[in-house]
Amino acid sequence: MKKSKIWISINSFFAFVSAFLVMKGIIAVSRFIVIRSFSGSTQMENFELDCITWKYSEFWTSTSVVSIYTIGLLVSAATIILSYMLYRHFRTRKGFLKLWFAWLFVISINQSIGLFIRDIPFKRDLYHALNWMFIPYEVMIAISILTVPALYFINVGNDIKFLRIAPTYDDLLSNHRRRKFYTIVALIPAIAGSIFLLLMRFHNIQLFELSELFLLIGCICISYTQFLKDELIVEFKIVKNENSNKLNLFVLSLFIISIAIFYYFSVKYF
Numbered sequence: 599m600k601k602s603k604i605w606i607s608i609n610s611f612f613a614f615v616s617a618f619l620v621m622k623g624i625i626a627v628s629r630f631i632v633i634r635s636f637s638g639s640t641q642m643e644n645f646e647l648d649c650i651t652w653k654y655s656e657f658w659t660s661t662s663v664v665s666i667y668t669i670g671l672l673v674s675a676a677t678i679i680l681s682y683m684l685y686r687h688f689r690t691r692k693g694f695l696k697l698w699f700a701w702l703f704v705i706s707i708n709q710s711i712g713l714f715i716r717d718i719p720f721k722r723d724l725y726h727a728l729n730w731m732f733i734p735y736e737v738m739i740a741i742s743i744l745t746v747p748a749l750y751f752i753n754v755g756n757d758i759k760f761l762r763i764a765p766t767y768d769d770l771l772s773n774h775r776r777r778k779f780y781t782i783v784a785l786i787p788a789i790a791g792s793i794f795l796l797l798m799r800f801h802n803i804q805l806f807e808l809s810e811l812f813l814l815i816g817c818i819c820i821s822y823t824q825f826l827k828d829e830l831i832v833e834f835k836i837v838k839n840e841n842s843n844k845l846n847l848f849v850l851s852l853f854i855i856s857i858a859i860f861y862y863f864s865v866k867y868f
Contacts (some may be wrong), residue, residue, distance in 0.1 A: 602765060602843035607782050609694050610701075610763075610847045616852035617701035619645075619860050621677065621709055625670040626863075632669045636662045642864040644799045644807060649678040660730045669726035674710035681706055689762055692837050694846045695781070700759040707752055710816045714738075715813060720806040721810035750820055757821035757835055758785040765840040777825040788818045798857075 626647040633640050636653040651657045665708055687701035717724035718738045728738050757776070760783045764770055769779040792811040796803055 602776050603779075603782050605784050605844055605846075606763060606765075606842045608848050609842070609849050610697060610760075610783050610787035611794075612849040612853040613694060613698045613701050613839065614787045615646045616723075616849065616856040617698055618705050618795060619856035620852070621674065621702060621705045622646075624677065624793060625673055625709065626862070628669045629666060632665050636665070638662070639667075645705070645795075645860075646865075651723050659755040661834055663728045663730040664727045664741075671710050671713050672722060674706045674713075676702060678710060680703070687757060689759075690835065690837060692839075692841055694763070694842075694849050698849060698852065699758070700756070703759070703788065704753065704756060704817060707749070708810065708817060711745050711748055711818075712810070712813050715749075716806055716810050719743045720809070722806055731773065747804035749817060751821065753817045753820040754823060755821070756784075756818070756826050760821075762834065762837050763840060763842060765842050766838070767836065770836070773825045773827065777822065780821065781823070784818050784821070789817050 605719075605835070621690050622645045626645075628641075629647045629649075630640055633647075636657060638649045638657055641650045654826045676752060679701050685703055718728075719742065725738065745774055748792040757780050760780055761770060761776060763783055764779055767834045769775050781795040792815060795811065796808070
């Protein structure tokens with residue numbers, strides 16, 4: 599790869615990791631507020647904030663269970679809308695801010711709709727909320743299966759969001775070149791970022807977290823179906839002479855700050 603492509607991939611890696619941790623942080627803060635509003639106890643478990651109140655306590659009611667275990671889905675769903683609006687606002691400007699919001703958009707989809715695939719088979723958070731709502735497990739599995747086409751149609755157009763970071767039109771003249779550039783700006787950073795996130799807590803990684811990251815990478819791969827077509831995908835404008843051939847201080851700063859905050863709360867506070 600040319601030097602500029604390497605920097606694009608590195609900057610996208612920083613954006614991916616920081617956007618993932620920011621999304622997890624937003625979910626954790628929201629859950630913390632809800633749990634403490636019911637006077638519950640909390641504990642960090644890798645990237646998740648869990649309620650550790652004694653399971654036979656009167657604390658657990660249908661209201662508390664549904665509130666605690668659906669707040670993440672609701673907050674992530676709201677972040678889908680917010681991140682998309684902000685991406686649309688910055689998409690015609692130079693810099694990696696639009697790429698960061700593109701990553702936040704993809705990750706928020708994974709943390710909302712993707713929860714049905716992550717939580718129900720492993721009988722985690724969202725499963726408990728649906729169970730206390732007296733929804734049969736067979737119906738939950740059916741809902742989980744139905745989210746697969748939903749994830750496909752929501753993520754299939756994400757290629758355009760990532761291709762907007764291209765510095766020139768040379769990388770977009772054919773579907774072959776677009777596929778190659780998309781691999782550099784989206785797939786490689788997603789794989790490298792997922793490995794990095796696993797290494798951060800590798801000694802205590804959970805199976806559902808592996809499935810979560812595999813699902814996230816799978817959502818990135820959905821866009822490749824667009825490159826199988828004979829015709830070029832929809833034309834779109836890019837910012838000419840995108841300054842992408844060097845380290846971007848914005849995404850690097852977010853990367854460092856998000857990791858520092860994560861370790862502070864997971865190691866010292868909790």
